[in-house]
């Protein structure tokens with residue numbers, strides 16, 4: 001060949017390879033062939049109605065035969081195809097009659113646009129047979145397409161009415177997709193909201209699969225007045241019970257829906273899944289990106305005609321439009337909750353209590369929302385689990401901790417002294433509580449640290465201090481190796497022998513020591529030198545309560561050995577009460593202490609342990 005001569009070739013498409021890609025990588029299940037056929041039928045009717053507005057569209061689906069001998073036929077009375085249309089659109093992969101100016105983007109009244117949907121039929125059938133007659137005129141035609149890329153066209157003798165009928169014969173292994181019960185269920189899933197009647201015929205019976213189209217779907221203002229109907233609608237489509245609902249609308253009014261409130265608390269990390277209809281055909285039953293993430297307490301049914309589906313038609317393009325719609329639906333949900341706060345606070349209270357976590361997630365982001373709903377948010381407090389509103393009504397001074405550790409350390413003393421302390425250690429709580437002083441500037445709402453609780457300790461008298469100085473020092477010396485100081489005080493409740501407070505540094509140090517114990521030799525020596533860096537840092541403190549009967553007796557006994565053993569045991573006990581894991585040294589103290597006290601007990605009753 002001449003060096004500069006150029007020969008042009010055409011790409012060849014391996015159709016069976018493409019079908020493999022579609023079935024394995026694009027569609028989540030072969031059942032989507034039904035959706036694609038249904039969508040073509042609906043689009044053909046839409047095209048027909050654009051020519052003739054009064055045209056009454058309908059679709060008929062039929063299963064003929066059973067098992068591997070079954071054939072599925074789907075017939076529409078839509079626009080049909082001319083021979084030219086067949087060559088241009090049906091037989092040309094990627095070509096579609098439904099695009100505006102031939103472009104993939106932009107809006108049309110059709111659901112399809114990619115020109116690949118029909119190929120999905122090859123996932124369940126070796127051949128597509130299509131009988132059609134176009135409303136534009138021309139003969140009735142039979143088209144047969146095969147997955148090897150060949151097709152034939154035959155003019156029919158008989159005159160069909162305008163529209164199209166597609167026949168698919170079951171491919172071995174695809175019997176499942178031709179089973180009448182399955183086909184009926186999937187057709188209902190995809191098409192129950194479609195505006196044209198869908199008739200399903202199999203095993204001698206014929207039924208309409210559409211649900212009655214409720215008025216409130218076209219005018220959401222009516223939804224509130226049709227509560228029972230709206231709830232039933234949701235339960236039917238979502239297949240689970242729902243507790244309540246909130247209508248949603250985008251600003252254009254072209255994306256609407258109902259957010260159903262679930263009757264159970266939903267895990268924050270649970271997958272969000274909403275049911276979305278495009279032009280009243282089901283696009284996705286597990287759309288994640290259509291409402292904001294914080295709305296995880298609702299499952300939505302959404303209908304839209306403004307969003308763009310992806311080629312699999314199972315999701316929507318993450319584009320600017322979707323972003324706007326998502327935030328508008330979120331705004332709509334937020335607004336409705338706020339309206340409820342005014343109109344029906346009890347109903348809102350029920351919803352909030354059930355979905356407190358997501359409500360808190362939303363309130364952290366949105367001050368106005370927090371202001372509106374904060375009174376119903378539940379918190380753990382030294383008075384038990386209470387609504388924030390109750391705590392605010394009952395107290396002019398409120399304290400909160402920001403970690404669970406701090407709360408645990410403070411809680412006993414706080415509740416004994418009727419000090420209102422709220423646990424801010426759970427997710428979102430501290431952030432919300434920190435915002436309270438702005439809402440209630442006349443109240444004292446402050447963060448409380450374990451060290452602050454000491455203000456409610458009563459110091460010993462000078463005489464008592466002198467009396468117990470030596471013993472306190474011995475106790476302090478005994479806990480030196482645990483980097484814990486001992487202080488003798490009086491505090492409430494007297495049933496509490498001791499109170500343990502741990503600073504941030506000593507808490508870090510405990511973690512280091514725990515890591516050191518389970519590490520390899522090299523790592524352990526590194527951790528060891530790290531922990532020695534804490535050597536001079538603040539210790540934890542064990543406050544002993546002289547108002548406690550046992551503590552008073554221990555100090556009153558003047559017995560140094562008993563005091564040391566008791567202090568060590570109270571220290572270990574305080575750690576366990578605070579849910580801190582014991583390290584090896586502490587475990588040893590616990591074991592030895594138990595034995596020592598058994599021994600002491602036995603000695604008190606005489607050598608053999610007999611009751612005196």
Ligand SMILES: Nc1ncnc2c1ncn2[C@@H]1O[C@H](COP(=O)(O)OP(=O)(O)OP(=O)(O)O)[C@@H](O)[C@H]1O
Nearest residue numbers: 040044089090096097112113114115116117118164
């Ligand atoms: N029932 C039908 N009536 C009339 N025309 C049809 C019918 N089914 C298919 N067609 C024609 O065949 C073309 C290709 O159909 P196909 O389902 O592959 O793609 P599409 O519907 O255009 O786009 P998508 O891939 O998004 O579904 C359509 O654009 C339409 O012109």
